[in-house]
Structure formats: C-alpha cells, structure tokens
Amino acid sequence: MQISFSKKTRTFRLDTENSTYAMMIGPSGELRHLYYGASIAAGDDLTSFALRRDRAFSPYPEGLTSNDSLNIAALEYSAFGSGDFRNTAFRLRKENGTPVTSTVYKSHTIRKGKEPLPGLPASFAPAKTCETLEIVMEDSFSGVRIVLRYSVFDDSDVIARSVKVVNRTANPVRIEKLMSAQLDFDSMDRDMIYLQGKWARERQAARIALHPGMQGFRSARGSTGHQYNPGVVFADRSASERSGEAFGMLLLYSGSYTVEVEADEYESVRAMIGINEETFAWNLAKGEEFDSPETLLVFSGNGLGALSAQYHAFLMNHVIRSPWKHVRRPVLVNNWEATYFDFDDKKIYALAKCASSLGIEMLVLDDGWFGKRNDDRTSLGDWFVNTGKLGDLGKLVKKINRLGMKFGLWFEPEMISEESELYRKHPDWVLSVPGMRRSLGRSQMVLDMSRKEVVDYLFETIAGLLRSANIEYIKWDMNRNLTEIHSALLPPEQQGETAHRYVLGVYELHERLLNEFPNLLIEGCSGGGGRFDAGMLYYVPQIWCSDDTDAIERISIQLGTSLFYPSSTMGAHVSVCPNHQTGRTVSFRFRGDVALAGTFGYELDITSLGTAEQEQIREQIRRYHQFNDLIREGTFHRITEAFGQSDVAAWCWVSADRKEVLVTAVRKNDSPCSQAPVCRLRIPGLDPQRIYRMENSSFAMHGSTLMNAGINVSDDLRGSAVSVLYHLKAG
Numbered sequence: 259m260q261i262s263f264s265k266k267t268r269t270f271r272l273d274t275e276n277s278t279y280a281m282m283i284g285p286s287g288e289l290r291h292l293y294y295g296a297s298i299a300a301g302d303d304l305t306s307f308a309l310r311r312d313r314a315f316s317p318y319p320e321g322l323t324s325n326d327s328l329n330i331a332a333l334e335y336s337a338f339g340s341g342d343f344r345n346t347a348f349r350l351r352k353e354n355g356t357p358v359t360s361t362v363y364k365s366h367t368i369r370k371g372k373e374p375l376p377g378l379p380a381s382f383a384p385a386k387t388c389e390t391l392e393i394v395m396e397d398s399f400s401g402v403r404i405v406l407r408y409s410v411f412d413d414s415d416v417i418a419r420s421v422k423v424v425n426r427t428a429n430p431v432r433i434e435k436l437m438s439a440q441l442d443f444d445s446m447d448r449d450m451i452y453l454q455g456k457w458a459r460e461r462q463a464a465r466i467a468l469h470p471g472m473q474g475f476r477s478a479r480g481s482t483g484h485q486y487n488p489g490v491v492f493a494d495r496s497a498s499e500r501s502g503e504a505f506g507m508l509l510l511y512s513g514s515y516t517v518e519v520e521a522d523e524y525e526s527v528r529a530m531i532g533i534n535e536e537t538f539a540w541n542l543a544k545g546e547e548f549d550s551p552e553t554l555l556v557f558s559g560n561g562l563g564a565l566s567a568q569y570h571a572f573l574m575n576h577v578i579r580s581p582w583k584h585v586r587r588p589v590l591v592n593n594w595e596a597t598y599f600d601f602d603d604k605k606i607y608a609l610a611k612c613a614s615s616l617g618i619e620m621l622v623l624d625d626g627w628f629g630k631r632n633d634d635r636t637s638l639g640d641w642f643v644n645t646g647k648l649g650d651l652g653k654l655v656k657k658i659n660r661l662g663m664k665f666g667l668w669f670e671p672e673m674i675s676e677e678s679e680l681y682r683k684h685p686d687w688v689l690s691v692p693g694m695r696r697s698l699g700r701s702q703m704v705l706d707m708s709r710k711e712v713v714d715y716l717f718e719t720i721a722g723l724l725r726s727a728n729i730e731y732i733k734w735d736m737n738r739n740l741t742e743i744h745s746a747l748l749p750p751e752q753q754g755e756t757a758h759r760y761v762l763g764v765y766e767l768h769e770r771l772l773n774e775f776p777n778l779l780i781e782g783c784s785g786g787g788g789r790f791d792a793g794m795l796y797y798v799p800q801i802w803c804s805d806d807t808d809a810i811e812r813i814s815i816q817l818g819t820s821l822f823y824p825s826s827t828m829g830a831h832v833s834v835c836p837n838h839q840t841g842r843t844v845s846f847r848f849r850g851d852v853a854l855a856g857t858f859g860y861e862l863d864i865t866s867l868g869t870a871e872q873e874q875i876r877e878q879i880r881r882y883h884q885f886n887d888l889i890r891e892g893t894f895h896r897i898t899e900a901f902g903q904s905d906v907a908a909w910c911w912v913s914a915d916r917k918e919v920l921v922t923a924v925r926k927n928d929s930p931c932s933q934a935p936v937c938r939l940r941i942p943g944l945d946p947q948r949i950y951r952m953e954n955s956s957f958a959m960h961g962s963t964l965m966n967a968g969i970n971v972s973d974d975l976r977g978s979a980v981s982v983l984y985h986l987k988a989g
C-alpha cells in the first residue's frame with residue numbers, strides 16, 4: 259500500500275496490493291483521472307492517458323485548446339457549468355446566485371492514518387496500516403474549497419473516498435449536490451450489477467449492459483429502502499464469479515442516495531454515488547465545513563467472487579465496530595411469527611422455557627410489549643412496558659435469565675403513532691409540512707430525528723429500559739419511509755437539510771446507546787431488510803435480511819446480499835410452514851440449512867412442534883455451534899453463478915488456512931428431465947495440494963480435483979427444496 263505524488267508529472271498514484279489508481283493535475287488545474295485497474299509498475303509516466311482528441315468543437319478553458327476540453331476528459335470530481343456537460347459531481351450556489359463552479363488544484367497532503375468523519379460512519383484502521391491523500395481543490399471564483407480524500411489500507415484493495423466542502427468565504431454557500439465519489443471509465447463495454455427488490459424480496463442481483471444515456475437507481479425514501487441498495491459494480495461483459503475485471507462502489511450511508519451513471523456520446527462512462535440531491539440541500543455558513551458520506555471502491559481482476567470477498571473482509575475489519583462481530587451470536591427465538599401481538603408474560607415465558615430446553619440461547623420479545631399496543635395502529639413512541647400484558651418486565655427478564663437464556667427487545671425508535679401519549683404531548687415532533695395533508699404508513703408517522711430533543715427523548719427512554727432490566731439485544735426496526743420531509747424547527751432556507759439531519763440523528767442515537775452499552779447486540783431491521791447498508795453496519799453487526807423467511811425465497815435474497823455484505827451480518831431464521839409470506843411448505847432441514855448461512859435463530863411457535871421437529875432443532879443448533887466460526891470468519895464463495903436465481907445454487911466458506919470448507923448446495927425445483935444427468939460443483943479457494951476428507955465418509959479428494967473437476971452432487975440433490983451440506987477437512 260502506498261500513495262505517491264510525482265512533482266515532475268504532477269501525478270498521484272494510489273497502490274493497493276493488487277490495484278493501482280492514478281490521476282494528474284491537468285492543464286487548467288483540473289484533476290484528471292488516468293487509470294484504475296490491476297497493479298502496474300511504479301515509475302512509468304502515465305500522463306499520456308490524459309490525452310483526448312476533440313473533433314466536435316467542444317468548449318475549452320480560455321488559453322487552452324479543444325483537446326483540453328473538460329467535456330471529453332476523464333475527470334476525478336467534475337464541476338458544474340464550466341465546460342463539462344455530462345452529469346457532474348457537485349453543485350454549489352454562491353452569493354451571486356451562480357451554480358457555476360470551476361475548481362483548480364491548490365495543494366495536497368499525504369499522511370499516515372485516517373480521520374473519522376464527524377457524525378457519520380467511516381472506515382477505520384490503525385494509523386500505521388493506512389495512508390490518506392487529501393487534495394484541496396478551490397473554486398476560482400468564490401474560494402470555496404472542495405477537499406477530495408482517498409485512503410488505502412495495507413490489508414485490502416479497498417480505496418475509501420469522501421469529500422469535504424469548506425466555506426472560507428464571507429458569505430453562506432448552498433450545497434445543492436455533493437456526490438461521494440466519481441469514477442470515469444473510457445469504455446461502456448461493461449455490465450452494471452446492482453441489487454434490486456421490494457418488501458419480502460430484497461436484494462435480488464440484477465445485471466444489465468450499459469447503454470448510451472443516463473441510467474442508475476436511487477432512493478428518495480429517507481432511508482436505504484427495499485428497492486435498491488447503495489452499491490454498484492461495473493464488470494466486463496464476460497466477467498463471472500471467478501474471472502474478469504470488476505469495479506465496485508459501496509456507500510456508507512443509510513439515507514436517500516443515488517447512483518448516477520451516464521454513458522456519453524463517446525461511449526465513456528461516468529459513475530457516481532452519494533446523497534440523493536432530490537432530498538438534499540445544505541447551507542454552509544462562513545467558516546463551516548460539510549462532509550459527504552464515504553464510498554468504498556474496489557477493483558477485482560478475478561471476477562465477482564473476489565470483489566465480494568474484498569468487501570466482506572473490509573467491512574469486517576474496517577467498518578463494523580461491534581464487539582460481537584467476531585463472536586458466535588446467541589441462537590435466538592423471536593416471538594413475532596409465533597404470536598404476533600397476541601401474547602402475555604405467561605406465553606412468552608413458556609416460549610422461553612421450551613426454547614431453553616432445546617438449546618436456544620436468547621428470547622427476543624418483538625412488537626407489542628409497550629404502551630397500549632395490541633395491533634399496529636397505536637403506541638409507537640410510548641416506550642414503557644405494558645404491565646397489563648407483561649407484568650413487571652424486570653421480573654420476566656430475570657425469570658428468563660434463570661433459564662440460562664438472554665433476553666432481547668424490539669423497538670421502532672424513529673416512529674410515532676397518532677394514538678400515543680408522545681403524540682399528544684409533542685405533535686410538532688412529527689415530520690410534516692404545515693398546511694399539507696400528511697401521509698401515513700402502517701398507520702404511523704415519522705419522528706423528526708433532526709431535532710436534538712427528539713434524539714434526547716429516545717435516548718433517555720430506551721437507555722432507561724436498558725438500565726432497568728438485563729436486556730442484552732435490541733432489534734431496531736423502521737417500518738415506513740419518510741414523506742413530507744419538513745422540520746418544524748428549521749428556518750425555511752434550511753429545510754433542505756432535514757433529510758440528512760434525520761440520518762445524522764439516527765446515527766447519533768446509535769452512538770449514544772453504544773457509548774453507554776458497548777456490549778449491546780443491536781440487530782438492524784426495516785420492514786425486513788429495508789435498511790441493509792454499510793453505514794448501518796458501523797453501528798450494528800447484523801441486520802434482518804427480509805420478512806420473507808421462506809427458505810426458497812431466502813436463497814436469492816441471501817446470495818444477492820452477499821455481493822457486498824458478509825454472512826455474519828445477515829439475520830436469518832427458521833420459520834413455520836406453510837410459510838407466512840408465501841404459503842409454501844418445505845422440510846425443516848432445508849429451512850435450517852438456508853438459515854445457517856447467516857446469524858441463526860427461530861421465528862415460530864416452538865411450543866407447538868412435535869418431538870421430531872424439536873429434535874431437529876437440537877441437531878441444527880449443534881451444527882450451528884460446529885460451523886458458525888467458519889461461516890462467520892471464513893472466506894465466502896458463491897459456487898454457482900446467477901446469485902441463486904437458477905434451480906441449483908451452492909455456496910461455501912473456506913477457512914483462512916484453507917484446511918476446512920463447508921459447502922451448501924440446494925435445488926429449488928425439480929421437474930421431469932429438468933436435471934442434467936450430472937451436476938458438478940467446483941469448489942473454489944482450496945489448497946490444490948492438500949487432500950480433503952469428508953466427515954463420516956470415505957470420500958477424499960485433492961484440492962485441485964475439487965477445484966477443477968468438482969463434486970458430483972447429482973444424487974444428493976434429487977427432488978424439490980432439497981439441500982445438502984458437505985464438510986471437508988484437510989489434514
């Protein structure tokens with residue numbers, strides 16, 4: 259890992275173990291992008307890559323030629339209104355009303371270490387293991403500074419980027435757009451891969467060819483949303499799991515974001531990721547600074563599998579802070595699908611008692627324990643125990659603890675019901691535009707998290723409960739999107755800040771709770787997996803993947819999620835059949851094998867199960883304890899292509915020393931003659947020389963055979979909704 263600057267060629271180079279990123283200061287002071295890809299030799303003069311020939315009368319900066327036109331250049335962070343007609347990275351409205359900006363290089367620093375971003379999630383590393391480049395660009399008209407930050411790490415190919423705006427002028431400046439990162443590519447001959455979905459069908463991997471014009475996706479929901487995820491990959495058309503070039507951009511942010519991609523008339527492509535400008539504007543007073551969220555770039559020369567592995571390792575080592583990240587999480591039972599709102603302390607205790615006898619380690623009490631909440635129409639915001647239903651919560655927790663079980667509790671902190679004490683007291687704490695009709699979602703409204711007193715109230719109430727009883731886990735839900743984004747407290751010229759301030763408020767509440775309760779295990783959730791992003795993972799080590807627990811549906815949800823996120827972050831449970839979302843019935847074993855690929859638990863009324871299924875729970879928990887260290891810490895590989903969309907899907911985890919591998923293979927559907935006579939799975943990531951033996955079997959093969967010829971799974975995958983695990987060890 260190294261960052262360098264050549265005075266002679268005015269070129270910056272960022273080198274990670276397997277990639278090089280290069281840019282130079284161009285003829286009019288602009289920052290030109292030269293190269294991003296596989297590592298190239300140090301010392302070569304790369305400036306010729308900046309050369310562009312104009313034949314289309316493009317505008318150019320005074321004193322230069324049309325070959326220097328910004329509109330045909332590959333740029334690092336393009337400015338609005340001064341010769342680049344493509345979609346640009348930022349827009350500042352200045353005192354004279356102009357949004358036209360022309361930024362030129364001013365100075366730079368290269369330093370060991372990396373600073374945190376105030377109020378925002380950001381990657382971290384010990385100072386001696388990373389380096390940061392800061393390039394200061396200045397708007398030649400106003401003197402406003404744009405600081406471009408790049409960090410590289412000695413154990414990763416990730417490059418972390420963010421942008422800071424510094425108002426050194428005497429007047430306020432309005433930031434109307436501020437992307438976190440821009441990547442200009444010379445060619446459009448690539449596919450765009452991204453995660454797309456909906457409620458109960460989150461993060462399905464989509465792959466489309468880039469085409470001329472604007473493309474991309476976004477959220478304007480105030481949070482990440484179920485529909486898309488704030489990450490994108492650009493890969494060779496022929497790139498597969500194990501070959502081809504792939505470039506990733508992953509945003510650390512949990513609010514409205516945008517991925518903007520434009521293929522221009524020269525078939526060059528500009529890709530940008532950052533806060534969605536539709537719900538964003540920020541007034542920067544004299545002397546103030548504003549930080550964009552961070553983006554993680556990755557280049558892989560070895561296909562999508564290696565790109566995912568880079569993201570997984572980086573998120574584990576440099577983004578997730580929770581002390582739980584390297585710890586086997588307690589196997590839990592959640593009462594939601596077991597009881598919905600219909601429970602009391604006796605029912606919950608009975609569930610806990612049965613759970614403890616089966617080896618389950620934590621009882622999570624879901625929605626309905628507070629205020630007067632017996633359905634989803636009331637009481638959000640009233641975070642005090644419904645004693646009529648539960649009696650004394652402290653006593654119940656103690657009784658559950660005495661069974662040897664931990665206790666967890668559900669909250670939906672950001673929400674408020676009209677039918678609540680909180681609303682009666684503080685109607686102005688709701689996001690709404692005065693004089694306009696409000697929108698409801700699941701009968702509820704959204705608290706204005708941009709207000710300090712709202713965050714204070716939530717902290718005191720939630721912390722009060724955590725202090726009052728031994729609550730070791732919380733499920734932090736968020737069950738509707740933001741509408742009428744307007745704060746009763748902010749002046750008109752600052753209303754554009756509300757959505758981002760909301761996200762900052764959510765992050766602050768997390769931070770404050772974790773400061774007081776550093777060992778608290780928080781599981782993120784949002785109507786299932788509606789806020790599964792790398793920003794959240796800075797605060798929580800796991801996120802509920804989806805309200806869809808149907809094991810067939812979960813395959814493509816979990817494999818799609820694995821494009822960016824590690825197995826240890828995916829909340830996955832076994833639930834009842836017929837499944838509550840799909841009505842489908844599959845075997846208990848199949849459900850267990852699929853849920854094993856994430857954090858593990860149960861979401862059904864275990865008290866009503868027969869002895870055979872209860873016995874299977876014991877066996878599944880035994881396997882969870884046997885395999886979870888490997889699943890959590892090993893390198894994850896998708897064995898089959900297509901992210902679980904086809905009938906046979908398989909994945910595996912390989913230990914760091916490559917001596918152990920766990921393979922899961924599933925077949926979703928069988929129909930006559932749909933199966934090829936042979937189904938072979940080639941297992942990646944092994945040591946070719948070693949001999950791998952299967953547990954309780956005479957099976958033994960060299961790594962080279964398993965990697966190249968594979969395992970024939972035809973016999974084991976007969977039928978529909980069937981699964982098999984292969985556990986192999988090398989001596």
Ligand code: GLA
Binds near residue numbers: 802
């Ligand atoms: C959301 C969550 C569920 C459950 C309910 C409770 O839908 O995703 O798991 O907690 O809310 O209302």
